[in-house]
Amino acid sequence: MEQIEQKPLTPDTFMQGIKDCVPTLLGYISIGLAFGVVGIASGISVLEVFLLSVLVYAGSAQFIFCGLYLAGAPVTAVIVTIFIVNLRHLLMSLTIAPYFTKYSTLRNIGFGTLLTDETFGVSVVAAGKEGRLGGRWMDGLNITAYTSWIAACTVGGIIGQWLPDPEKWGLDYALVAMFVALLVLTLASIPKEKLMHYIKLIAIMVISMYGMLYFMPGHLAVLLSTMVVATIGVVLEK
Amino acid sequence: MTTSLAMVLLILGCALVTWIPRIMPFILVKNMKMPKIVLRWLAYIPVCILSALVIEGFFEKEEAFVTVQWLNVIAFIPTLFIALLTKSLSKTVIAGVVTMAGLRLLFG
Numbered sequence: 001m002e003q004i005e006q007k008p009l010t011p012d013t014f015m016q017g018i019k020d021c022v023p024t025l026l027g028y029i030s031i032g033l034a035f036g037v038v039g040i041a042s043g044i045s046v047l048e049v050f051l052l053s054v055l056v057y058a059g060s061a062q063f064i065f066c067g068l069y070l071a072g073a074p075v076t077a078v079i080v081t082i083f084i085v086n087l088r089h090l091l092m093s094l095t096i097a098p099y100f101t102k103y104s105t106l107r108n109i110g111f112g113t114l115l116t117d118e119t120f121g122v123s124v125v126a127a128g129k130e131g132r133l134g135g136r137w138m139d140g141l142n143i144t145a146y147t148s149w150i151a152a153c154t155v156g157g158i159i160g161q162w163l164p165d166p167e168k169w170g171l172d173y174a175l176v177a178m179f180v181a182l183l184v185l186t187l188a189s190i191p192k193e194k195l196m197h198y199i200k201l202i203a204i205m206v207i208s209m210y211g212m213l214y215f216m217p218g219h220l221a222v223l224l225s226t227m228v229v230a231t232i233g234v235v236l237e238k
Numbered sequence: 239m240t241t242s243l244a245m246v247l248l249i250l251g252c253a254l255v256t257w258i259p260r261i262m263p264f265i266l267v268k269n270m271k272m273p274k275i276v277l278r279w280l281a282y283i284p285v286c287i288l289s290a291l292v293i294e295g296f297f298e299k300e301e302a303f304v305t306v307q308w309l310n311v312i313a314f315i316p317t318l319f320i321a322l323l324t325k326s327l328s329k330t331v332i333a334g335v336v337t338m339a340g341l342r343l344l345f346g
Contacts, residue, residue, distance in 0.1 A: 023327035030335070047241050048249070055253035065252060075248055083255035088287060093263035095283045101268050108268055112261035117291065122327075124284040170338030176295050176310070177317050177334025183288040184321040184330075190285075201282065202289045209293045213304045222290040229290075230282035234275070 009130055010137060017140020020126070021148075024118045027178040028145060029152040031059050034172060035066075036156020042066035046157040053153035057146065058116065059175070060219060061085045062153075085219040091226060092120040099133040107135060114142035116149075121182035128189030197236065205229050309345065313337045 010016055032053070039049040044066060052062050061082045068078045093112050100108055119141050127133050190198055208229055212221035272280075295310045313334065320333035 023331070026328065026331050026335075044245075045240050048245060051241065051246065051249050052252075055249055056256050058256055061252065061256060075251070078248060079251045079255055082252040083259075086256040087259055089256070090259035090263060091280075091283050091287060093260055094267070095280050097263040097267035098272065098277070098280075100264065105265060105268060108264035109261050112264035113257060115260050121284075121288060128284075170335045170340075170342060173310075173313060173334050173338035174331050176292060176314075177331045178327065179288050179291045180314065180317050180334065181321045181327045181330035183285065183292060184318070185325060185327070186284050186288060188325060198285055201285065205286060205289045206293055206296075209290060210297055210304055213297050213299050218294045222287070222294055225290050226283060226286040229286045230279050233282035233286070234279050237278070 010126055010134070012134025012137045014136045014140035017137040017142075018144045019140075020122055020137070021119075021141045021144035024122060024145065024178060025148055027118060027174045028148045030174045031172070032149050032152025033156035033159075035059065035062055036153050036158070038063060039066050039153075040157055042070040044069060046154065049157035050150065050154045053150045056082070057114070057149060058086050058089075059149075064219075084223070088117075088219075088223050088226065089115055091223075092117070096120060096123055096127070096133070099127055100135065100138070103135050111135070111138055111142065114146050116145060118178060118182075119145050121179070121186075125182060125185040125189065128186055197233070200236070201229055201233050204232060309338075309341055313341055 010020070035053070036046075036049050039052070039062075040046070044052075052065060056062055056065070064081060064085055065078065068081060073081075093115055096111070096115065097108070100111055103111075119138075122141060123133055123138060126137075187195065187198060205225060208225040209221055212225055216224070292314070296307055296314070297304050298307050299305075316337050317330060317334040321330040324330065
């Protein structure tokens with residue numbers, strides 16, 4: 001993040017992508033470790049923790065997987081829930097994809113495969129500031145995040161038996177704090193005259209989330225509220 | 239370090255339904271032009287989704303009512319302050335974690 005602010009344009013290199021991923025690593029590592037611990041506690045093996053982080057690669061979905069597995073949910077219920085939880089990636093991909101149309105389909109599939117809340121946040125901040133995104137930079141960001149996540153989850157699984165409750169140390173809050181920072185950075189790249197419009201939308205978001213939580217689980221409320229409030233944003237423009 | 243065929247298949251199923259929404263837009267957007275109204279709508283997605291993810295932690299459904307999670311709301315204030323002041327991801331994360339650890343020590 002700091003690098004972007006000082007330079008007019010982020011160089012499109014793999015190395016710069018790695019550098020811009022570093023500030024998010026504390027978040028990845030603490031949540032990954034926590035996931036490993038929770039996974040073992042819910043009765044899945046270290047190998048399964050590893051497979052989930054490699055193949056599913058989505059923090060909230062992996063936690064929900066453990067919860068459902070522990071509850072003995074049927075296979076279809078697990079898969080449908082994971083699908084809904086991760087449907088927000090569709091919106092994120094839609095937002096990021098237009099920046100990469102000049103790259104091959106195969107590389108685009110690569111960008112999409114490794115998209116997460118965090119890499120989305122980092123790239124959307126960079127895109128907001130510079131109006132462009134580079135493929136090599138994106139790969140550096142994505143691959144650093146991916147390997148750190150797998151390593152953190154697996155290590156979390158291995159040491160899980162001895163690690164005291166990670167919540168006690170506030171580490172679970174790393175994820176929320178990261179979203180707060182990404183939100184502030186995104187807002188910082190918005191033109192001043194539009195800022196009030198966005199603040200209004202965030203206020204509407206609070207009401208929307210509160211109301212929707214009466215009727216649905218959190219992940220569904222995030223998805224629906226985002227779609228509803230973005231629509232309100234378009235309607236109330238100007 | 240063990241697993242079963244059923245478990246591997248379940249994980250693969252979850253991987254597939256996670257992968258498709260991730261890659262579909264990248265394939266579609268490359269091959270078609272999106273209407274202006276959709277692009278305007280998409281411009282709001284980052285702020286909406288990030289604020290929704292933050293706000294999700296403010297509330298919890300407890301039996302009949304959705305209640306405010308005061309600890310999370312209180313921790314949010316210094317976290318937001320540090321984010322506004324430093325505009326730094328790493329400093330905000332550290333501030334958030336330290337605040338939450340402190341609050342849990344006091345009130346947890």
